[in-house]
Amino acid sequence: MGKTYVVVAEVRGGSLRQVALEALQAVSIAKHDGDSTAAVLIGSQITPLASELANYVEGQVYSIDHPDLEIYNPEAYLNVMKTVFERVTPDVVVLGHTALGRDLGPAIAAHLDAGQISDVTAIEKSGDDVIYTRPLYAGKAFEQKQFTGGTQVVTIRPNNIDPAAASSSPAEIVELEYAPAGSLRSIVKDIVRKTSGKVDLTEAKIVVSGGRGVKSADGFKPLEELADVLHGAVGASRAACDAGYCDYSMQIGQTGKVVTPEIYIACGISGAIQHLAGMSQSRVIIAINKDPEAPIFKVADYGIVGDLFEVVPLLTQEFRKVLV
Amino acid sequence: MNIFVLLKQTFDTEERIVIKDGEISDDGVKYVMNPYDEYAVEEALLQRDQHGGMITVVGVGPDRTAEALRTALAMGADEAVLISNDGLATDEYTVSRLLAAYFGQQSYDLIIGGNFSVDSGGGQVAVRLSQLLDIPHTSSITKMTINGQQVTVERDAEGDTETLELSLPAVFTAQQGLNEPRYPSLPGIMKAKKKPFHRIAVADLGVSDSEAAAKTKRIALSLPPQRQSGRILQGDYAQQAAELVHLLRTEAKLI
Numbered sequence: 336m337g338k339t340y341v342v343v344a345e346v347r348g349g350s351l352r353q354v355a356l357e358a359l360q361a362v363s364i365a366k367h368d369g370d371s372t373a374a375v376l377i378g379s380q381i382t383p384l385a386s387e388l389a390n391y392v393e394g395q396v397y398s399i400d401h402p403d404l405e406i407y408n409p410e411a412y413l414n415v416m417k418t419v420f421e422r423v424t425p426d427v428v429v430l431g432h433t434a435l436g437r438d439l440g441p442a443i444a445a446h447l448d449a450g451q452i453s454d455v456t457a458i459e460k461s462g463d464d465v466i467y468t469r470p471l472y473a474g475k476a477f478e479q480k481q482f483t484g485g486t487q488v489v490t491i492r493p494n495n496i497d498p499a500a501a502s503s504s505p506a507e508i509v510e511l512e513y514a515p516a517g518s519l520r521s522i523v524k525d526i527v528r529k530t531s532g533k534v535d536l537t538e539a540k541i542v543v544s545g546g547r548g549v550k551s552a553d554g555f556k557p558l559e560e561l562a563d564v565l566h567g568a569v570g571a572s573r574a575a576c577d578a579g580y581c582d583y584s585m586q587i588g589q590t591g592k593v594v595t596p597e598i599y600i601a602c603g604i605s606g607a608i609q610h611l612a613g614m615s616q617s618r619v620i621i622a623i624n625k626d627p628e629a630p631i632f633k634v635a636d637y638g639i640v641g642d643l644f645e646v647v648p649l650l651t652q653e654f655r656k657v658l659v
Numbered sequence: 660m661n662i663f664v665l666l667k668q669t670f671d672t673e674e675r676i677v678i679k680d681g682e683i684s685d686d687g688v689k690y691v692m693n694p695y696d697e698y699a700v701e702e703a704l705l706q707r708d709q710h711g712g713m714i715t716v717v718g719v720g721p722d723r724t725a726e727a728l729r730t731a732l733a734m735g736a737d738e739a740v741l742i743s744n745d746g747l748a749t750d751e752y753t754v755s756r757l758l759a760a761y762f763g764q765q766s767y768d769l770i771i772g773g774n775f776s777v778d779s780g781g782g783q784v785a786v787r788l789s790q791l792l793d794i795p796h797t798s799s800i801t802k803m804t805i806n807g808q809q810v811t812v813e814r815d816a817e818g819d820t821e822t823l824e825l826s827l828p829a830v831f832t833a834q835q836g837l838n839e840p841r842y843p844s845l846p847g848i849m850k851a852k853k854k855p856f857h858r859i860a861v862a863d864l865g866v867s868d869s870e871a872a873a874k875t876k877r878i879a880l881s882l883p884p885q886r887q888s889g890r891i892l893q894g895d896y897a898q899q900a901a902e903l904v905h906l907l908r909t910e911a912k913l914i
Contacts, residue, residue, distance in 0.1 A: 406821070409786075410795060434816035437775075438798045441751070441783035445790035450752050450874025453781040466878065472778055475676040476683065479879040483872075520795035521825040524811075529818030537817075576835075583835035584818060589672040589777050590694045590835065597913050609672035615886060619911045621903065627891070636889035637906060639899050649900035657904055657914065 337369030338426035341419065343439065344388050344396075345431050346378040351387055354431030356498035358491050359391050361429055363499060364458045365465045373397060373423050374506065377415050379405035385508050391499045392506035397422070401513040406526055407435050410519045413442050418511055420447075425486060432490035440490045449486035456495040473589040473612040493538065494595065534568045536585065541567030542596045544587055544614070547574040548603015548624065548643055555581060557647040558602055564654045570594060570614075572604045588613035600650075602643040606631030623647065660712030660805075660827075661765070662703045664736065665758065665772035665785055667693040668720055668727035672777055678880055692727040695773025697840035698833035703771055704735045705838060706805055712768070713737045717761065719744055719754045725856070732851035733843030740857045747861060750873035755787035757871055760864035762792055769810075770830045774799050782832075789830035796830040797823050801837050 340362045344355035355374075362372055372394040376385050385398040399415050416439070428443055430436035432454045444451040456477075457468040467480050467489065529535075536542065543562040545555055555569060562569045570592070571585040587594055589612040599617035604610060606622070606629055614620070615634050622635035623643050632638045639646050670676075671689040678684065692700070703714045716731040718724040719742045728739035742757050762770070770789075775782035782798075789796035801820070802813035805827075814821040815834045843851070861871065892899040907914040 407816070409797075413790075434799070434819075437782050438786060441786035442790050442796075444752070444783065445755065445787040450750065451781070451783055452875055453751075453783060470780065471683075471880075472670065472676055473780065474883060476678065477881050477883065478877050479881075480875050480877055482875055485874055487874075521797060521823050521829075523821050523823050525822040527820040529820075533818075535818060584815065586835060598907065598911075607673065608675060612672070616883065619907070619913060620886070620889075632891065633888045634886040636911070637903055638889065638891040639896075639903065640891060641896055641899070646896050646900060649896050650903065653900045653904040654914070657908065 337367065337371060339423055340366065340370060340372045340427045340429060341423060341425040342372065342374045343416070343428065343430040343436070344374045344376050345433060345435050346376065346381060346384060351384050352431060352433070353498055354433060354491060354493040355388070356391055357493065357496045358429045358431055359499035360496050361455070361458050361489070361491050364496075365427070365460065367463070375399070375416065375419050377404050377412055389506040389508055390501045393502045393504055394506050395423070396506045396508045397511055398508055399511050399513050401515070403515050404513060406523050407438070408519060408521065408523055409438055409442055410521055411516070412439055413446065414516055415513060416443055417446065418513075422509075422511070427487045427489065429489045429491060432492045436490045440488050444488040447486045447488070449488050450482050451488040451490070452480050452482070453490045454492050455489055456492050458496065470593070473593050474616055475589075475612050534566060536568045536570055536587070537592055537594055539568035539594070539596050541565040541598045541600070542570050542587070542594050542614075542617070543567055543600045543602065544570035544572065544604060545575050545580070545602050546572035546604030547578060549575060549580055552580050554644070557644065557651070561600070561647055561651045561654070564651050564658060565598075567596070567598075572607070572610045574607070601631050601635070602647055604631055605629045606634065660707070660710050660768045662707055662712055662714045662769045662771070663762070663765070663767050664696065664699045664703045664714060664716045664731065665770065665788070666696045666700070666716045666718045666727055666731060667773070667776045668718065668724045669693045669776055669778040676882065678882060681880060683880065690723060690726060692730050693773050693776045693778075695775060695777070695833055695835070698835065698837045699771040699773050700731045700734050700736060701838045701840040702803060702833060703769070704841070706769065706803070710805055715740060717742065717758065719749075719757050721745060728856070729851050730843060732854045732856075733848040734841055735847060738855045738857070740859060742859045742861070742864070744861065747868060747871065748873045748876065750875045751781045751783035751787065752874045753871045755784050755791060756866060757861060757864060758784065758788050759791035760866045761859065762788070768827045769805075770828070772830070772832050774832045774834045785830050785832045792830070794828045794830060795825045797825060798832040799834040800831050801834050803831065803837070
């Protein structure tokens with residue numbers, strides 16, 4: 336008998352997340368002949384998304400649609416997964432390594448008494464085995480892992496595996512009832528969405544990042560203007576966060592977020608090892624720093640030695656010329 | 660209130676990674692308390708000082724983990740427990756099973772860990788533990804208020820802020836911004852030496868090696884490709900800015 340893969344396809348802001356298609360692609364890389372796939376879609380008013388998702392799945396799409404499921408709740412979502420597992424016995428469960436997957440993945444793994452490999456950036460098949468590559472120390476090293484047996488849970492880092500292509504035979508959609516538990520032990524009382532229109536730091540194609548050299552919270556303004564022109568996001572080094580110039584949610588590094596944009600523009604960042612861990616996998620790195628000896632220049636494709644407060648506005652102006 | 664902090668020792672984040680004989684070399688490496696666990700310890704201290712109770716810091720790891728546990732004692736925790744995993748192939752499954760066995764013998768109200776460890780970064784153990792103990796959890800919290808048995812927390816979910824209510828006992832993981840971890844004071848370091856420090860072997864927990872056996876294994880290690888330093892642009896700032904945009908269009912073809 337082949338293995339059964341179950342993909343948790345994440346919904347965010349009323350759309351299917353791209354990482355859902357990446358997780359499906361991960362399954363098609365890992366799959367052997369005779370294996371089967373089911374996708375699980377959880378949310379509220381998700382009928383159109385179920386049809387969309389069905390185009391990428393050969394097998395079943397289990398859709399669990401209920402107003403109470405609009406916002407992620409660990410207990411409610413795990414209950415839904417338990418209902419799904421009554422229908423389909425999973426061998427491998429795949430999720431995105433997102434706020435949802437990082438939370439739901441280990442809960443599912445514990446429930447299934449399963450091993451888990453988290454934050455996977457690449458998958459390959461080697462004979463009957465599947466080999467998972469994942470970062471250590473935020474990307475200072477990489478390890479390849481395998482499961483030793485039993486049920487398996489895998490979370491996939493967004494933007495690393497190509498999204499799945501449409502399948503030749505769309506999946507059957509199976510709607511499952513959700514019976515809200517009498518009382519959940521944790522209740523989401525409120526949710527404040529981040530400022531709309533802003534690009535998420537970890538998903539941005541271009542990141543403009545500031546370090547101690549920005550000198551103050553106001554010092555981030557020219558960086559924000561540059562990021563706006565480039566439709567990018569603004570990040571920061573630990574030094575800038577520790578100094579109180581910006582929120583910790585902007586921190587890039589081994590503590591903080593790991594980003595892999597196409598263009599990373601480091602402004603007034605010296606390039607401490609813990610920062611480099613969080614950004615050195617970016618495609619092109621640009622460094623702007625007053626100190627020609629700053630370690631950031633050692634990893635930068637293009638360097639400008641100079642005062643960021645003079646250079647950044649000029650860059651914004653130049654980009655505006657070519658992009659408008 | 661019985662407060663427990665889950666603690667791991669990691670390489671200092673300023674360490675470079677060197678691979679020697681197929682393993683990550685720890686020659687001359689400085690070890691620290693996992694930075695996210697510092698927030699967990701600090702939160703435990705703040706909650707204890709407000710509501711009373713006792714803080715036990717618990718680590719699973721090799722003997723050197725004792726240093727990180729002692730740091731937590733020096734910050735103000737009351738007791739430390741080191742569950743030694745020497746000789747046991749360990750993954751997140753193993754660690755959560757050992758911790759669950761340990762907590763099975765304890766009376767606990769509040770369990771706090773870091774959001775993830777900055778070395779292996781799986782972020783699984785605390786959430787797994789909550790399931791094994793069958794108590795609720797919230798991961799990645801940036802604010803915690805306790806009122807009797809009722810806990811209100813704010814959770815960072817990729818920039819969104821969710822407010823949740825749970826009742827104790829429960830497990831939480833600390834995200835950056837939760838608090839400002841204190842440094843151990845000199846008197847704190849002196850006092851730490853006299854605080855209870857318990858060492859527990861896997862056998863003491865009534866878990867057999869096969870029950871706790873890892874479900875995943877590492878088969879290879881590698882370093883990312885070295886980046887070459889590129890070019891430093893020349894000319895006045897306006898020329899350099901124009902040159903950079905030109906290079907991004909023609910050479911990197913990204914704009």
